[in-house]
Amino acid sequence: MIEKDQSLIGQSMTVTGEITCSGQVIVKGTIDGTFSAGSLIVEANGRVQGQVVADEIECSGYIQGNIRSDKFVMKASGQHLGTVETRELEVAFGATIDCVLQSGIHGLVEAENNEVEFRPPCPRVDLEKIGRIFSEKERCCAIDVPWSERSKLLRQVIDLLGKGKQLIKITGDRGCGKTTFIRKLAGELRPDAKLSVISEPVGSVKSLLVTIAATLGTLPEVGESQGELVNRIRSVTTGSGGDFSRFVLVIDDTETMYPATIEGLIRCLTNLSGENENLLQIILLATDDVEEKLVHTTRDYFEDETNCILSFKPLTIEDTADYLRFCLQTESKIDGAACMSLFPYEVIKKLHTRSGGNIAEINRLVAEALLLASEIGANTVLPRFL
Numbered sequence: 417m418i419e420k421d422q423s424l425i426g427q428s429m430t431v432t433g434e435i436t437c438s439g440q441v442i443v444k445g446t447i448d449g450t451f452s453a454g455s456l457i458v459e460a461n462g463r464v465q466g467q468v469v470a471d472e473i474e475c476s477g478y479i480q481g482n483i484r485s486d487k488f489v490m491k492a493s494g495q496h497l498g499t500v501e502t503r504e505l506e507v508a509f510g511a512t513i514d515c516v517l518q519s520g521i522h523g524l525v526e527a528e529n530n531e532v533e534f535r536p537p538c539p540r541v542d543l544e545k546i547g548r549i550f551s552e553k554e555r556c557c558a559i560d561v562p563w564s565e566r567s568k569l570l571r572q573v574i575d576l577l578g579k580g581k582q583l584i585k586i587t588g589d590r591g592c593g594k595t596t597f598i599r600k601l602a603g604e605l606r607p608d609a610k611l612s613v614i615s616e617p618v619g620s621v622k623s624l625l626v627t628i629a630a631t632l633g634t635l636p637e638v639g640e641s642q643g644e645l646v647n648r649i650r651s652v653t654t655g656s657g658g659d660f661s662r663f664v665l666v667i668d669d670t671e672t673m674y675p676a677t678i679e680g681l682i683r684c685l686t687n688l689s690g691e692n693e694n695l696l697q698i699i700l701l702a703t704d705d706v707e708e709k710l711v712h713t714t715r716d717y718f719e720d721e722t723n724c725i726l727s728f729k730p731l732t733i734e735d736t737a738d739y740l741r742f743c744l745q746t747e748s749k750i751d752g753a754a755c756m757s758l759f760p761y762e763v764i765k766k767l768h769t770r771s772g773g774n775i776a777e778i779n780r781l782v783a784e785a786l787l788l789a790s791e792i793g794a795n796t797v798l799p800r801f802l
Contacts, residue, residue, distance in 0.1 A: 425462070434794050443477070450760075450796050460493050467760055467796070482760070543758075543795075546748050547786030550779040559593070559600050561742045564735060569726060570597065574604055577664060577697055581724050582686045583717055585700045588728030591776030594701050597728070598666050609662040617667050621680035625649065628665060628685075646684050653696060663696050670702035675709040682714060730773025737764050739775075740782065758796055766799045 425431055429445035437453040443462035456470045462477035472487045473479075475494040488502040492510035500513075507513055559566040569586075576584055588594050595615075602611045612631040617624060625645040629636050632652045636645055653663045665685070670678065678700075685696045700706065710718075718725055731739065740759050759767075763785075771777035785801040794801075 434796065434798065436795065450794075450798060452795065458494070467757070469757065484757075543786045543790035546744065546758075547783045547790065549743055549748065550786070551783040559597060560746070561735075561738050564738065565729065566593065566597070569728070570600060570604065572726060573601060573699070576724060577605070577609075577662070581697065581721065583682065583698050583700070583714070583721070584724045584726065585702070585706075585718060586726045586728070587702050587704050587706065589730075589774060590703060591774045592728040592730070593775045594728060595668060596775075598668070598699075598701065605664070606662070608660055609664060610660040611664045611666065613666040613668060615668045617669060617673050617677075619677070621677055621684065624677070624681055625684065632663065642684070649685070649696075664699065665696045666699045666701055668701045670700045671706040671709065673709065675711055678709055679711045679713060731768070731771075731775060731778065732773065733765060733768040736768045736771075736773065736778060737761075739778070740764065760796070762799050763797050763802065766802050770802055 425441065425443045425445045425447060431445070431447050431449070433449045435441065435447060435449065435451045435453070439453070440455040440457065441451075441453045442457045442459065443464060444459045445461075446463045447466065449466045451464065451466060452469045454471050456464075456468065456473045458464055458473075458475045458477040458479060460476045464477075464479045464481065466481045468479065468481060468483045468485070470485050472489075473483060473485045474489045474491065475496060476491040477493070478495045480497045482499045482501075483496070484501045486502065487504040488500060488506070490496060490505075490507040490511040490513055492508040494508070495512040559570055561567060573584060573586070586594065586597075598611075598613060605611055610632070612628065614624065614627055614631070619627075622642045622645065625642060626636050626640075629645055629648050629652075632649060634648055634652050636648060640648070667673075667681075682698065686698060737759075744758065767778060767781055767785075771781055781802055782797075785797045788801045789795075789797050
């Protein structure tokens, strides 16, 4: 990174990485990276590849990449390929410009004296602090993005519960956000609905019934039989005059259970076995490995209730970009233009490829990349940080 008031990139010079300069930069050689300065002059033999943010840009050479500026001047010998966001554009006859052009840029504000002040849309921010957003547990999640597929999935589950569906299965890879999803679901249920979670469902049917009874607020007595435990749970879930009219039981990591335990628990707590009374609504939260452990009664139910089979699909590249933008705007109050300055498209593309759309992996990679950028004094994330 170069930090000077004025710099000259000579004809035989090639600079790779991030360049920051508060004054003017004259390019006669080559820049390959991210550029931010007060003024940029690209001379006839000069070549710039990467994102460019500057108050004024004058190009007689070649620029390939996204440009944000207050004023952009293309000389007759100049060439540009990419995207331009600028308030003022001048193109001389003979210049080559192949780009998407947007008039007006993010970062222009009205000053108190009614004069327009230019502020570069790639501000200096505390990247280490921002990185903590993606490493802490209490953060935004993909479900929070209003138009995301995860948000739609949440609405689906709430709708199924409202219709009284007895058994709902939600599958997804580890790290896809299943546990966070359930926490969000608990906050979305009606006040008269109680949601309980068993996060380590290893053990016999009887031992799990003891745990369930305890989570419902009724402590079993020592030596109670399996039938007595079921009756105890029934007395809570069917009792009149209580604080709750609906009970939802979430079994996390269902794939870790024995097939007989899954079947036995479902038989005890729902009417899948033919009984008339439905004690609980159950959500099975699992990886795809659970399919090998479901026996015929459960399989038959899902064959008739296919709408109760849901899954967490990996985030698409568009979902990934929306998620990053939403987190930054919500938690760090960074505007949309600055979000995209921090994470250019090339970075998001690489992030999506490396993470496979897994939300936990996205958070880990982003947190590490922001910490690395902070340590070396960069003000944007580059592909090599991932």
